[in-house]
Amino acid sequence: MTANVTVIDHPLIQHKLTLMRLTETSTAKFRNLLREIGMLLAYEVTRDLPLRYEEIKTPIAPMLAPMLAAEKKMVIISIMRAGQGILDGILELIPSARVGHIGLYRDPTTLVAIEYYFKVPQDIEQRDVLIVDPMLATGNSAVAAVDRIKEVNPLSIKFLCLLAAPEGIAHFHEQHPDVPIYTAAIDDYLDEHGYIVPGLGDAGDRLYGTK
């Protein structure tokens, strides 16, 4: 395994990812699969959340029971548009999470990430952040998102995607070696247009039916 990259290879996630890759998968089905995978990925990414123990009473007896230790709810940051698909699934699992949005699109010729929107919770310095986007291709969007989030200084940052290219992982870790990547798969390479091969195509277009 590449340093600081965790491949979440749960069979349910792998099966659903294969369905998402299929050319014939409809927009409605693609969206639903991404939401389901978002939920399953969130389950794995939050595995190391610290717990504290609190005295509670069940109808039968008192006990010391585990509760999440963080004083402030975590923040999920979606890289629009396609990040919205994962975000929806995560919010089903962690409904009280705070949410931030970064609007980025890749310039089709230069593949540079262009920002068009930025809104995150004000007290983010006291919170852990999970940035989500299904695709890590050149890594330009993920790097730009982490650059921006580091400016507002959260307690910690993780990056979660569905598919990563080796080129994107290398670029991301060159810029942000301190930020762990979680992904469901690492594909083979990028084509001449910066698309992940074999990949699943354009995640935003497939999610919203824009092409």
Ligand SMILES: O=P(O)(O)OC[C@H]1O[C@H](OP(=O)(O)OP(=O)(O)O)[C@H](O)[C@@H]1O
């Ligand atoms: O690693 P990179 O080379 O930056 O590519 C990955 C980015 O490309 C896609 O977004 P896109 O720019 O297509 O915007 P969209 O979500 O609005 O379609 C994807 O959702 C990532 O944000």
Ligand SMILES: O=c1cc[nH]c(=O)[nH]1
């Ligand atoms: O393969 C890719 C690369 C970037 N963005 C996508 O949506 N898909």
Ligand SMILES: [Mg+2]
């Ligand atoms: Mg797109």
